[in-house]
Amino acid sequence: MLPILAKLFIYGVLFLSLVAALGVVLLPNIFHAALCLVGTLLGIAALYLALQAEFIAVVQVLLYVGAVMTLVIFAIMLTHRIGDMTIPQTNKQSLPACLALFAFVVLIGGLLLKTDWSILVGTGGSVASVNPPVxxxxxxxxxxxxxxxxxxxxxxxxxxxxxxxxxxxxxx
Amino acid sequence: MFGVLRGMGITFKNFVASYFLPRKPNSLETGGMVTLQYPEERLPEKERFRNFPFLIYDTKPDDLRCVACDICAKECPPKCIYIVRDNDEQGRPLKKPKVFDIDFTVCMNCGICEEACPFDAIFMDHEFEVGGPERQQSLVYHMDQLLKPATHFAKIRPTDHVAIEEKRRKEAEKKRAAAQAQPKPPEAKPPQA
Amino acid sequence: MIFLDQIFVNSKKAILNLASAFLPTDAILIVSALISIGAIAAFGPFTMMYLTWFERKLVGRIQNRIGPNRVGIFGLLQPIADGIKMLTKEDIVPAGADKVVHFLAPVVVVIPALLVFSVVPFGRNMVAIDLNIGLLFFLAVSAMTTIAIFMGSWASRNKFSLLGGMRTVAQLVSYEVPMVLAAVPAILASGSLSTVDIVEAQGGWNGLKWFVFTPWGFVGFLMFYLCGVAECNRTPFDIPEAESEIVAGFHTEYSGMKFALWYMAEFMSVFTISALTATLYLGGYQGPWLPSWAWFMIKTYALVFVMMWFRGTLPRLRVDQMMGLAWKFLLPLTLINILVTGLWYFTSGLGLRLGLSIGILLVSSWVLVLFNRPYMPEKRVYEFAE
CATH class of the missing domain: 1.20.5 (Single alpha-helices involved in coiled-coils or other helix-helix interfaces)
Incomplete structure (x- = not known):
C-alpha cells in the first residue's frame, strides 16, 4: 500500500511540475509565469525529497524560491501596466531557441541513454534501500x-x- | 541602545503596575489602571456638562414655563426645534406650546436655546445615553419626553438652579411691585371722545 | 515525572496500539502521520487565536488599559467571537484584482506557517518529523512566506498593497541572511542541523547547559531573535504593514476570512520563531524539574511575551534604518560571532575562552556601532517662526 502511495505521490508531483513548467512558457502574464516557476521548483524539491535527498531539496527551496522572488520583482518592474495581457508570446529568436532546445534535449537524452543505471535496478530492492541516503x-x-x-x-x-x-x- | 532598554523598562513598569497599583481614573500619572468599566461604573458628572435640551416645569407638567414664544427655535443654529403654539377653544392663542419637538439628530448641543430663553424654560440636560432602533423618528423627542420637573434641574445643576431661582424671585417681586405701583394698565383707560 | 513528561507521546502510542488491533501495518503508519498532522493543525490555529487575545491583553496592560474582558471570563472567548465576526463578514475582492491569485495568496501563506511546526520539538520525543536538516527546513519553508505575501500584494492591484509587498520582500530577503548566519553558532556547537540534536546538545548541567549562557550564544540568541522579529513583520520592523504610511500594506484589500488567514500566518510565525529561538539558544525543552513540554512552552511564551512587549514599546523603524541594521550591523556581527564560536571550541581554559570571546565581541560591536552612526538631520531652524 505504501509503495503505491509513494509512487502516486511521485507521479502526481511530476505531473504538477510539468503542468507548472508549461505554464511558465505559455502564460501571457509575466507574474503568473513567475508563480508557475515557483510551482515547478517546489515540485522538483518534492522530487528530491522523495529521493531522500533532503538537503538538496531544502536548499532548492531556500535558494531557488528566494531567487524567483527577485525575478518576480524584476517582472513587476519591467511590466508597464500590472496585469498586462497583451505581451506577444513569440519573437524573432524563437527559431534559434527551438534549435538550442533541441540540441539540449539530444544532449540530455544521449547522457540518459549512456548512463549505467544498474545501481538502481541492481539487487532487486527498492530505490531507498539501495541508494545510500545523502x-x-x-x-x-x-x-x-x-x-x-x-x-x-x-x-x-x-x-x-x-x-x-x-x-x-x-x-x- | 540604552534608550531602547529604558523605554522597555517604562512599559514593563506600567505593565506590572496595572496589576498592583490602585486604579486612578482620570489621572495622568503613570501606573495604575485608568480604564473605567463604563456601563457598570461611571465618572461623576460635571455640573456644567451639557448635552441635549429639556423643558422645565415647576410643579406639574401642565404648567410649564415655556410660553411658545419661538425665540429658541429662531436662535437655534441648526434649526432643530419645532414649536406650534396652543389655542384655546375659541381659537385664541394660549401662552403654551401645543407641539414642542427637538430633533436630537440635528441638535449640536450648543446651548444657545438655554441662553436665549427669556423665561428660563429650556435648559441643557446631562442625559447623553439617547439611542434608538432607527435613525429618524426615535430621535425626534416630543414634548412629553422633553418635559422634566424643576427638581431634576436642581439635582443636576444645583448652582445654576439657585441662581435662576434667585433671578426668577427678583423678577417676580419687581413685577409685583410694578403691578402695585400702577394698578391699572394703560390700555384699561376708558377711550376718550 | 516521566509519566507527565511523556504523557502526549504515550497517549499517541496508546491510540496506535488500539488501532493496530484492527488495521494493517501500513495503515498504522498513515494513522500515526494523521495524528501528528491533526495535533499540529489543531495546535497552530488555536495558538494563533489565543495569541491575539494575549497580545491585546498585554498591550492593554502596558497602556494601563484592561483589554478584552467582555466575552467570557477575562475575555477568553474573544477570539471565538472574532472568528465568528470574520467568518460572517463580506468578502470583498477588488474589481481590478487578479481573482485567482488574490484568492490563493492567503491560502498559500498559511501552508509554510503550518509546515514549520513539523520540525519544532515541543518536548522530549515530541517532534512530528525529526528531519536531519530540520533547521534548514525551517528556514527554507519560512522563506516561502515571502512569495505568498508578494502574490497577495500584487493581485490586489492596489498601490499600497504593492508598496507593502515590495517592502516585505526587501525586508525578508535582507533579514534572512543574518538570520541563517545567526543560527550557525548553534549548529557549530551541536554539530547537527536537526532541531532535536541541537536541543539534546544543550542537555548538560541538569538541563541548564543552554547555549545562551556562553558569550557567542548570547550574541547569537539576540541576533537570531531580532531577525526573527523582523521576519514575522512585527513592531519595530512592521514596515510592510505600516498603518500610518501604507494603510495596511499587503493585506489592504483583504477582508473577512482571508484577512484572518493573513493574521493566522503572522501569529503562527510569531510562535514558531519564538519556538525556534528557544530551541536553538535557550535549550528548547531542556530544563530541571518541570516536564519537557512545560519548559518548552514557558520559554516560547516568554519570547512571545517579549515580542509583544516590543510592540507595546517601540516605534516603527525607518526603511533605511531597518536595512542598515540588517546589512551594516547584524550581518558583520553574525560573521564575527561564527568566528568566535570556532575560537571557543579551539581554545582551552575557561578564562582564556571567556576573555577572548567577550573581548572580540565587545570590540567588534563597539566598532560596528561607531561605523553605524545614525543619520541625524541638523536641527531645523524656522526663520519666520519667532
Missing part, C-alpha cells in the same frame, strides 16, 4: 575537503560578480 555531514566534508578548490573558485567568482554588480550599478 548525508549532509558527508556533503559538507566533501565540499570543504575533497572539493575545496572548486568551492573556493566558485565563491571567488561569486564575489567578483557581486563587486562587478555594485560597480555597474554605481555608475549611474
Amino acid at each position: 548525508d549532509t555531514f558527508m556533503l559538507g566534508k566533501a565540499l570543504l575537503g575533497e572539493y575545496v578548490f572548486p568551492f573556493e573558485v566558485v565563491s571567488v567568482i561569486l564575489i567578483a560578480g557581486l563587486i562587478g554588480a555594485i560597480v555597474v550599478a554605481r555608475k549611474d
Whole structure:
C-alpha cells in the first residue's frame, strides 16, 4: 500500500511540475509565469525529497524560491501596466531557441541513454534501500575537503560578480 | 541602545503596575489602571456638562414655563426645534406650546436655546445615553419626553438652579411691585371722545 | 515525572496500539502521520487565536488599559467571537484584482506557517518529523512566506498593497541572511542541523547547559531573535504593514476570512520563531524539574511575551534604518560571532575562552556601532517662526 502511495505521490508531483513548467512558457502574464516557476521548483524539491535527498531539496527551496522572488520583482518592474495581457508570446529568436532546445534535449537524452543505471535496478530492492541516503555531514566534508578548490573558485567568482554588480550599478 | 532598554523598562513598569497599583481614573500619572468599566461604573458628572435640551416645569407638567414664544427655535443654529403654539377653544392663542419637538439628530448641543430663553424654560440636560432602533423618528423627542420637573434641574445643576431661582424671585417681586405701583394698565383707560 | 513528561507521546502510542488491533501495518503508519498532522493543525490555529487575545491583553496592560474582558471570563472567548465576526463578514475582492491569485495568496501563506511546526520539538520525543536538516527546513519553508505575501500584494492591484509587498520582500530577503548566519553558532556547537540534536546538545548541567549562557550564544540568541522579529513583520520592523504610511500594506484589500488567514500566518510565525529561538539558544525543552513540554512552552511564551512587549514599546523603524541594521550591523556581527564560536571550541581554559570571546565581541560591536552612526538631520531652524 505504501509503495503505491509513494509512487502516486511521485507521479502526481511530476505531473504538477510539468503542468507548472508549461505554464511558465505559455502564460501571457509575466507574474503568473513567475508563480508557475515557483510551482515547478517546489515540485522538483518534492522530487528530491522523495529521493531522500533532503538537503538538496531544502536548499532548492531556500535558494531557488528566494531567487524567483527577485525575478518576480524584476517582472513587476519591467511590466508597464500590472496585469498586462497583451505581451506577444513569440519573437524573432524563437527559431534559434527551438534549435538550442533541441540540441539540449539530444544532449540530455544521449547522457540518459549512456548512463549505467544498474545501481538502481541492481539487487532487486527498492530505490531507498539501495541508494545510500545523502548525508549532509558527508556533503559538507566533501565540499570543504575533497572539493575545496572548486568551492573556493566558485565563491571567488561569486564575489567578483557581486563587486562587478555594485560597480555597474554605481555608475549611474 | 540604552534608550531602547529604558523605554522597555517604562512599559514593563506600567505593565506590572496595572496589576498592583490602585486604579486612578482620570489621572495622568503613570501606573495604575485608568480604564473605567463604563456601563457598570461611571465618572461623576460635571455640573456644567451639557448635552441635549429639556423643558422645565415647576410643579406639574401642565404648567410649564415655556410660553411658545419661538425665540429658541429662531436662535437655534441648526434649526432643530419645532414649536406650534396652543389655542384655546375659541381659537385664541394660549401662552403654551401645543407641539414642542427637538430633533436630537440635528441638535449640536450648543446651548444657545438655554441662553436665549427669556423665561428660563429650556435648559441643557446631562442625559447623553439617547439611542434608538432607527435613525429618524426615535430621535425626534416630543414634548412629553422633553418635559422634566424643576427638581431634576436642581439635582443636576444645583448652582445654576439657585441662581435662576434667585433671578426668577427678583423678577417676580419687581413685577409685583410694578403691578402695585400702577394698578391699572394703560390700555384699561376708558377711550376718550 | 516521566509519566507527565511523556504523557502526549504515550497517549499517541496508546491510540496506535488500539488501532493496530484492527488495521494493517501500513495503515498504522498513515494513522500515526494523521495524528501528528491533526495535533499540529489543531495546535497552530488555536495558538494563533489565543495569541491575539494575549497580545491585546498585554498591550492593554502596558497602556494601563484592561483589554478584552467582555466575552467570557477575562475575555477568553474573544477570539471565538472574532472568528465568528470574520467568518460572517463580506468578502470583498477588488474589481481590478487578479481573482485567482488574490484568492490563493492567503491560502498559500498559511501552508509554510503550518509546515514549520513539523520540525519544532515541543518536548522530549515530541517532534512530528525529526528531519536531519530540520533547521534548514525551517528556514527554507519560512522563506516561502515571502512569495505568498508578494502574490497577495500584487493581485490586489492596489498601490499600497504593492508598496507593502515590495517592502516585505526587501525586508525578508535582507533579514534572512543574518538570520541563517545567526543560527550557525548553534549548529557549530551541536554539530547537527536537526532541531532535536541541537536541543539534546544543550542537555548538560541538569538541563541548564543552554547555549545562551556562553558569550557567542548570547550574541547569537539576540541576533537570531531580532531577525526573527523582523521576519514575522512585527513592531519595530512592521514596515510592510505600516498603518500610518501604507494603510495596511499587503493585506489592504483583504477582508473577512482571508484577512484572518493573513493574521493566522503572522501569529503562527510569531510562535514558531519564538519556538525556534528557544530551541536553538535557550535549550528548547531542556530544563530541571518541570516536564519537557512545560519548559518548552514557558520559554516560547516568554519570547512571545517579549515580542509583544516590543510592540507595546517601540516605534516603527525607518526603511533605511531597518536595512542598515540588517546589512551594516547584524550581518558583520553574525560573521564575527561564527568566528568566535570556532575560537571557543579551539581554545582551552575557561578564562582564556571567556576573555577572548567577550573581548572580540565587545570590540567588534563597539566598532560596528561607531561605523553605524545614525543619520541625524541638523536641527531645523524656522526663520519666520519667532
